[in-house]
Each structure stands twice: as structure tokens, then as C-alpha cells.
Amino acid sequence: MNWLQELTGTNKAVIAMCHLQAMPGDPYYDKAKGMDYVVEMARQELRTLQDGGVDAVMFSNEFSLPYLTDVRTETVAAMARIIGELKSEIKIPYGVNVLWDAKKSIDLAAATGAQFVRGFFTGVYGSDFGLWNTNVGETVRHRQAVGADNVKLLFNIVPESAKYMAVRDIREIAVSTVFVGKPDALCISGLTAGAPTDPQLLRFMKEAVPGTVVLANTGVNAANFREQLSIADGVVMETAFKVDGKSENKADVSKVSSLMDRIKEFRLGLKG
Template identity: 30%
Template structure:
């Protein structure tokens, strides 16, 4: 998967069986997810990522077999109808499970939390996982699956590593063989600090992606400093992640992308 100003659309999979907000059967969950993925493909996006964001409150560092199985079923349903590169994240920090699903469903990448250093998230302390995760990728023969890694992740406290700035964190992730870095704002939908993004551009040789806060209005400001843009909330009605995709918002955004690519 090449990252050349790629727009990656988020499919927020409906709450899965066994989670507090579950209201749909797995067949209904697949149907909704597939329709959203097809909408993104038809709009001309470059890639799609799925995530179990409705599964609040999240477990820490691992999920039950019912979640892994359900995400695999959803992933495979999307893979059968969409030809774009696909990625997956399983919250919170269930990176090995995400990698297993990606391998089984022929996905091209995962988004991993806690790759280097540790941080305190909503769910509690998330430890680093690079060594274990890359060895697991080797064991299951999934070396063709890229691992894009959050650094100084949103919804988290980084007081434990306050003496390690984002540049040093990025270089550590690169040294530990990350395939690409993801930078975010303070929370979902919040913009990345532009000065941090500009600083990273010349510090690492691997791709840098923006993982939150991108809109049609600010895309141009960030365009020259990232290889990819993960967009979720902005594509939804009223810009709220729980809502259905707004085709009007999607159209305006992609028209802006076309202008910038010229």
C-alpha cells in the first residue's frame, strides 16, 4: 500500500455482540458496515479502515474471542465487495487481534496503539508492544500487513513520558520498525498541532499520517506535511462520529482533495 496523500475513511462498526450498546445482529452490523465502505469507495477515497468504536467502554489491551470473530466476519464482508486497501483497529490496544483479523480477511494495514513507550489511556495503563507485535506478525506470516502506529495518542495522558517529546517518540517508533506514524489531536475530531506535524516532517523517513481533526476547511493547511489523512467524524452528519455518513460532506471534501492534488 502506497501512501501518497491518501484519504482513509473510517467505518465505525456498530456495537458488537456482548458489548453494552449492542442492538444489532451480526448480519445487520455487516450490512451497515458494507454500505458505508461502498459509499467511501464510490466517493473516490484511497483506503478504508474499520474500527469497533461503538464498543464503549473499551477493554484494555485485549478483547474476547467474540469481538475478534465478529470483526473478522465484518472485515471479510467488506473485503468481498470493496477493492480498496483496507485497514483495521480493534480498541483498545488489541493490536494482535487486529493483526490476526487483517491476515484472515486480506487487509493491508492495522492501526496500533502503544507501539513504543507507555501511556495512560481512558482504559488504564497501556504498555508498549512493538517487540511482541512484530514477532507475532512474523509467526502468523503477516509481514505484508503494514503496522501504522499512534504516537502521543489522543484520549491519553503522557505525563509518564513528558521528558520525551514527539520527535523522539517518532524516532523511537521508526527505530522499532513502525511502517508509518499516526499523529492526533487531544481527542476524536480534534485537530493535530501543526507545529508538531511540521517538526516531524524532517525527523523520520517513514510516512506520517494525521489521525484526527481533518476537515474540508483545514485540509489545505495540513496537506504538505502528511502522507495520509484518516477521516471519520468529518464525514458524518453534523460532523459527529456516531451519525451516518453525509454524502454532501463527503462530496465537498473530495472536491477539495481534487483541487489540492492538481
Template identity: 35%
Template sequence: MRMFQEGKKLVVGMVHLHPLPGSPRFDGNLDEVAEAALEDALALADEGVDALLVENYGDVPYLTRKLPLLTVVAMAHIVDLIKSKIVIPLGINVQFDAYEAELVIATVCKGNFVRIEGFVDTLITDTGLVTPCAAECLRLRRQGGGEKVAIWADVQVKETQPIGNRNIVAAAVAAAKNLADAIIVTGSATGSAPAAKTLKEVKAAVDRPVLVGSGLTPENAPELLAIADGAIVGTALKTGGRIDRRKVRRLMEVIRKL
């Protein structure tokens, strides 16, 4: 399924899952988690986003790389449910940088892409150190027969501190060299946008689609999407923790005019 098209800006809506089994805040009702996720997914699809990205957003504090099997299976169940009800592309993001879980869920549930935070960066997170996983990730994808699953790689992702003095442009070049299918650029924190200057530099340096990974709003969309090929949007589309159709509609109206 071809996702990036000349002249069109790809809009990916986040489906933020409530806490899953195996995480500290799970309330014991997986059916309610699944129902809320499906409602948000359908709202995003109905209002015209081009793709969805399902994330275990409520599982804070996040484990790095390894999750309980119970959590992975529960997430796969919800992804499969959403996939059965929508026709637009679907991606998987398992926090934090749990590339094995992402690729397995995407392969089994016929997802289209995964988002990987530590593809080429060594990162300090709130709950541990993450080292680059590009080599392992690509081998796992080949082993599982999931070559159709695209890898979207963050570079120096939000809410982390990269180790070393390599700048974000060099990190993006490394991600492209190591076969990432798209590059994601974020601000420093959830809800903060990357600088237009940074987006320009990354876009000029790589031969891959470049996406805004955080902080896109109707106000800054014209500037940022004049540079980037698309955006992943979550916080700006929510009210009270749930998808707000009016906010989705407003953002899509702005983007369609670009």
C-alpha cells in the same frame, strides 16, 4: 499493494462499527451491524477515498489489549464481508490497542494495514494502562506470516495521557526505529486536529509516511496536507452517526485540488 505515492495525498475513510457482540451496547442483531458497516464502506469507496479503516468504534468503554473471542470473530466476519465488496486497501483498528486481534484479522481477511495506538508509548487510558507493544507486535506479525500487513503507529495518541517526558517527535523517531511502516499524529481528542507545527517536526524527523490521525476537515486540509502524506478521516464525514456522501464528496474535491 503500494499505498503511498509521490505527489498524492492518501485519504483513509473510517468505517465505524456499531457495538459488536460481547460489548456493553450490543443490541443483539449482528446482521444490522454488518449491513450498516457495508453501506458506509461502499459510500466511502464510491466517493473516492483511497483506503478504508474498520474500527470497533461502538464498543465503548474499550478493553485494553484483550477482547472477548466473540467480539474478535464478529469483527472478522464484518471485515471479510467488506473486503469481498471493495477493491481499495483495507485496514483494521481494534480498540484499545488490541494489536493481536488486529494482526490476526488482517492476516486471515487479507487486510493491508493495522493501526496501533501504543506501539512505543506507555499510555494512561480511561480503562487501564497500556505499555509499548512494538516487540510483541512485530514477532506476532512474523509468526503469522503477515509481513505484508503494514503497521501504522500512533504516537502519543488522542484521548490518552503518555507517561514520561519524551516528546512526540522523539516518540515518532522511536516508532520508526522499531519498524513502524507509517506514523500517525493526532490532536488531543477525537475530532481535534494536530498542530501544523507538530506535523512539520515529526515529518522532518522520520523517514516514514506521516498521517493526520484526527480532526481533518475541508477547511484545514490544505494546511495540514501540505505537510502530511495523508489523513485518516472519520468524524468530519458523518451525519447522525453514518457516512454522509455529500461530506465525503466535498472533502475529496478539496484534496484533489491540492
């Protein structure tokens, strides 16, 4: 049994994204509605996902566009307030993702009790957000320094809206990343949020790093979840749960519960 099964109590876990509205300091923050509105929207989203039966939830600042690679204090503070106000209502395992700053994600996890974080911990990229560098040695040491040793690290291995600066085979990257960074999971994505993860790439990753949890990170939906979950150890989902299948819309409890019922039925027929 891997750590994700132990955490969620199931095989092939579904981690649902709870997207937070733009917050103070973000270009599209609604000052008139203020933070009370942001908190209430997060509360509604969390309730919808939990009532629909997802296995875990991950809070992220999805609407902090355009993203920063060195996130400012006000964003982390706002996210901590939101999660702090909701903590008594969270009934399932939860993680955090401060886009796109791995160290700030760890800080937020340490402050809120989150059990896992997702981020880019390794690699150098040419991205829509400029030249993007990482320092896995510094980041992992930072986790220890802030007392977050038990927080699981989910490494994004296929960058969204970016490309590796070095020309390397993705399987080579996966193997070296696991050897150097010792991630708790690798997240395999499509090109952008909502874009399906290539099933062939998922198979390559499972073969390349058989002892590491591999997650399908984007584009899992009602049409492809069987194929994705037959390969991956779990999935990160969001768009498929939203009204009209659009990332910017609210999650729909009927869509969540309907799809989760189908996923749970599918899991019953699998081993491990």
C-alpha cells in the same frame, strides 16, 4: 514514491474510517437487531465512502466503548465476519484497527487480507482505560508468526485519551520509535477523535523522521485539509464525512464526494 502512494495510486492519500456498530460482547450491542444489522450498517458505510471517492478504508470497532486493551475473541470474530461478508464489495485498499489491541489487529488483518493496521505498538500510558502497556518486540514477532509480514503497521504516536508515563519530548519519542520499531507510518492525533492534529507537531514529526510516512490522524476537515495535507503524507478521516459532522452519525455521500473533489483538486497542484 512511498509505500502508501504505491498502495493507493495517489499522493496525499485519504484513508476513511468505516466505523462498526457495537457487536456481541460490547455494552451497547443491540441484541434485538443482531449482527445482521451490524453487517448492513457497515455495508452502507463502505458503499458511501467508496462512492464518495476515498482512497482507502479502515474498519474499526469504534462503538465498542469503553475500549479494552486486551480485546476479547468475540469482538475479533464479529469484525472478521463483517469484513468477510463485505470483502467482495471492497474496491479500494483496506486496513483494520481493533481498539486498543495491536496484536488482535494483526490477527484480524491476517484473517481478512487487510493491507495495513493501526494501533499503539510502543509506550506505556496512563489512560482513561487504565494503565496501558505495550510490547513492540512481541507484537512485531507475532505479525511474523501469523504470516502477516506484508501487513503495514501504522503506529499511533500521540495517544488519544491517554498520556505517556515517561516525560519525554515527542520528537525524541518519534526518533526512538522509528529506530526501535521500524513503523511503516506514524499517526499524529489530537487529544480525542475529531480533534484537529496540531500542524506544528506534524512539521516537527516530518523533520524528525523524514524517511517515515507521517499521517494526520484526527480532525482533518473541509476547513483545514489544505494545511494538513501540505505537511502530512496522508490523512485518516471520519468525522468530516458524517452527517452534521458527528462521529456517531452515518457518512453522507454528498459530503464525502464534495470534500474528496476538493482534495483531489488540491493534490493536482502538488508534487510527489
